[in-house]
Amino acid sequence: MELEIRDLVKHFGGIQALNGISLRFSGNELVGLIGPNGSGKTTLVNTIGGIYEPDGGKIVFNGKNIGHLKANKVVRHGIGRTFQVTRAFRRMTVMENLLVPALALYPQKGRKAWEERGREVLDFLTMDHLRNDYARSLSGGQQKLLELGQLLMTDPDLLLLDEPFAGVHPKLMETIFEYITTLHAQGKAFIIISHDMTSIFTLSQRLIVLNYGEIIADGDPEVVKHDEGVIEAYLGEEAEDA
Amino acid sequence: MTTNRRFRFRPQWVVALVALVIAILIPLYLEAHSPYWLHVLIVAYFYAILASSWSLLAGYAGQFSFGHMAFMAIGAYTTGILGRSLNLPPLPGMLLGTLVAGLAGWAIGALCLRFKASYLALFTIAFSEILRTLIRGEPQITRGDHGLRVVPLFSETISKLPYYYTMLAVLVACMVFMYWLAHSRVGLFLRALREDEEAAAARGVDVVRYKVLTFVITSMIAGLAGTFFAHYTEVLTPNIMVLPQMGLVIAMAIVGGVESLVAAALGGMILQIGLELLREFGAWRLVIFGALLVVTLRFARNGLLAPLFQRLFGLGPRAELREEAATDGA
Numbered sequence A: 001m002e003l004e005i006r007d008l009v010k011h012f013g014g015i016q017a018l019n020g021i022s023l024r025f026s027g028n029e030l031v032g033l034i035g036p037n038g039s040g041k042t043t044l045v046n047t048i049g050g051i052y053e054p055d056g057g058k059i060v061f062n063g064k065n066i067g068h069l070k071a072n073k074v075v076r077h078g079i080g081r082t083f084q085v086t087r088a089f090r091r092m093t094v095m096e097n098l099l100v101p102a103l104a105l106y107p108q109k110g111r112k113a114w115e116e117r118g119r120e121v122l123d124f125l126t127m128d129h130l131r132n133d134y135a136r137s138l139s140g141g142q143q144k145l146l147e148l149g150q151l152l153m154t155d156p157d158l159l160l161l162d163e164p165f166a167g168v169h170p171k172l173m174e175t176i177f178e179y180i181t182t183l184h185a186q187g188k189a190f191i192i193i194s195h196d197m198t199s200i201f202t203l204s205q206r207l208i209v210l211n212y213g214e215i216i217a218d219g220d221p222e223v224v225k226h227d228e229g230v231i232e233a234y235l236g237e238e239a240e241d242a
Numbered sequence B: 001m002t003t004n005r006r007f008r009f010r011p012q013w014v015v016a017l018v019a020l021v022i023a024i025l026i027p028l029y030l031e032a033h034s035p036y037w038l039h040v041l042i043v044a045y046f047y048a049i050l051a052s053s054w055s056l057l058a059g060y061a062g063q064f065s066f067g068h069m070a071f072m073a074i075g076a077y078t079t080g081i082l083g084r085s086l087n088l089p090p091l092p093g094m095l096l097g098t099l100v101a102g103l104a105g106w107a108i109g110a111l112c113l114r115f116k117a118s119y120l121a122l123f124t125i126a127f128s129e130i131l132r133t134l135i136r137g138e139p140q141i142t143r144g145d146h147g148l149r150v151v152p153l154f155s156e157t158i159s160k161l162p163y164y165y166t167m168l169a170v171l172v173a174c175m176v177f178m179y180w181l182a183h184s185r186v187g188l189f190l191r192a193l194r195e196d197e198e199a200a201a202a203r204g205v206d207v208v209r210y211k212v213l214t215f216v217i218t219s220m221i222a223g224l225a226g227t228f229f230a231h232y233t234e235v236l237t238p239n240i241m242v243l244p245q246m247g248l249v250i251a252m253a254i255v256g257g258v259e260s261l262v263a264a265a266l267g268g269m270i271l272q273i274g275l276e277l278l279r280e281f282g283a284w285r286l287v288i289f290g291a292l293l294v295v296t297l298r299f300a301r302n303g304l305l306a307p308l309f310q311r312l313f314g315l316g317p318r319a320e321l322r323e324e325a326a327t328d329g330a
Helices: A041-048 A071-077 A094-105 A111-124 A140-153 A170-185 A197-203 A221-225 A228-241 B002-007 B011-033 B035-060 B068-086 B090-112 B117-137 B161-182 B185-195 B197-202 B207-233 B243-256 B261-277 B284-299 B306-313 B317-327
Strands: A002-012 A015-026 A030-034 A056-061 A079-081 A158-162 A189-193 A206-211 A214-219
Touching: A002 A041, A015 A041, A015 A056, A015 A214, A030 A041, A030 A197, A041 A079, A041 A158, A041 A189, A071 A079, A071 A094, A071 B197, A079 A140, A094 A111, A094 A140, A094 B185, A111 A140, A140 A158, A140 A170, A170 A189, A170 A197, A197 A221, A206 A221, A206 A228, A214 A221, A214 A228, B011 B035, B011 B161, B035 B068, B035 B161, B035 B185, B035 B207, B035 B243, B035 B261, B068 B090, B068 B117, B068 B207, B068 B243, B090 B117, B090 B207, B117 B243, B161 B185, B161 B207, B161 B261, B185 B197, B185 B207, B197 B207, B243 B261, B243 B284, B261 B284, B261 B306
Parallel strands: A030 A189, A030 A206, A079 A158, A158 A189
Antiparallel strands: A002 A015, A002 A056, A206 A214
C-alpha cells in the first residue's frame, strides 16, 4: 500500500479546512490522526475517501491519482472508511448491510457466496447471532463493529477509521482495539482518527497532529507526545481541562 | 440450501394466486350485471400501477418525485398524437409512448437527481406544470383543453372485457418485474441509498446511476399505464396530470404502505374503489380520504396495509433471512 498526499487544499467558503497538506504512507502502517476540534481530520479523511473533491493538490494511491474520483470509485481502489457518527443502513438487516459493499464492488461473485463471506466476517466480529436484526436495533458500539464488518467484506488495503472508539462502552472499545490489532497484524494499513488519547497512543506506530488544516507534528507517538506545539495546540487543552 | 429456498412453501404466493383467480373470474360476473364496476376496476388497476411504481421510486429509492403523472401523460400523449397525426396503430404507439416516457425520465433524472430530496420535489412539480402548460398551449398538436381523441385499443368490440384483461396483464407484469427488481441487488442498493446516499457511495454504490435507473424504469411503467389509459378512455386532456391527481397517487401509496409494492398497489385499488363507493357523499368523500391520509401519516408511517401483510405473512427482509437461517440449521 502506498498513499501519497501532495499539497492537499480544501476550503469551505472562506474557511481553509486543509492548507497544503503533504503526507506519505507505505506498507501496513497504523497511523493515528489527532488534533483539536475543527483541525481538519475528518475533512482529510473525507477528501481521501472521495466524499469531498480537493480544491488543490493530489492524492496518489498505489500509483494512481484518485483525488478527482467520487467515493464509490475510491473504494474500488482498496480504500475503505468508517464515519465519525455511524452510518450503517438502519432499516436494513446486519447481513444486508454487509452485502451492499460486497455486491456493489464484486457482483460477479454472487449473493450466495457473499452471504457465506458475511457469516465469516460476523463470526470474526462475534456478531453472527445478530445477522437478521435490523441495524437500528444495534447499540452504538455494535454499529461501529458493523461498519468495520462492511469494510472487511471487500478486503481493502487501507482502512480509514473516524472515531472508532467514540461513544462506545469500555468493554466494546477493548474489543474494537483487539480487532484493529489483529487486522493490522494480518497486513492491513490503518489511518485512525480518535479523541481517545490512551487508545490512539497505544495503538499507533506513527502519530500525525493537525491544527488549522496544517500538520504540526508527524512521527513516533512518544516524540509527538512531548512536542511543544502539540501540547500547546491540543494536549494542552486537556491538561488545562484536567 | 438453495433448493430448499427455491421450493419453500410461501403462504403469500397462495394468497396472490387466489387473488389472481378471483381477478380473472370476477369480470365475467360484472360484465353481465354491472359493467360500470368493470370500468371502476380497470381504472383501479391503472392507479395500482401508478401507486406501486411511485412506491418503488419514493419508498425504495427515497426519491420523492411529483412528476409521476407527467410521465404517465407523456406516454399517453405520445401514443395519442402519433395515432392522430401518423395513423400509427395503438400497439406501436404504446411501445413508443413507453420509450418516450423513459427517455424523458432519463433526461429529468440526469438533470435533477444530484439534488437533495426537497429540490427534487420542487423540480418535478415545476416540470409537471410546465408540461401541462405546454399541452394546453399547443392545441394544434395536443388539442389542449378540447381534448385529444385517441383511437380505441379494441375497435371491433364495445365490451370492456378485453380492456380489463389487458390492464390486469399489464398490472401483473409490472408487479412481477418490480418485485424482482426490488429483491435483486439493485433493490438492495436502492434501499441503501434511501437510508444514506453518502454512506452508500462510500460502500461502492454508484448513487446517481441507480437513482437515474430507477427514475427511468418508473417513468416507463407510468408511461405504459398512460398509453393504455389513453386508448381506453379515448380522450386526453391536460387535467390527467394536474397536481391533485399526483396527490391522489401519493395518497394511495402512503395509505397502502409506501415501502411495499403490493401494499401500495392495493392502496391504489382500495382508494379508487372507495372513491366510487362514496360518490354520493360528493366533495365530502375527499374530506374523508384526506382525513384517512392524515391519520395514516400520524399513526401508521408504514401505511395501513403493509403492517398487516407483515403480520399475516411475515413479509420483509428480516423474516426472509430468518427462514434462510432455519434451513441452514442455524
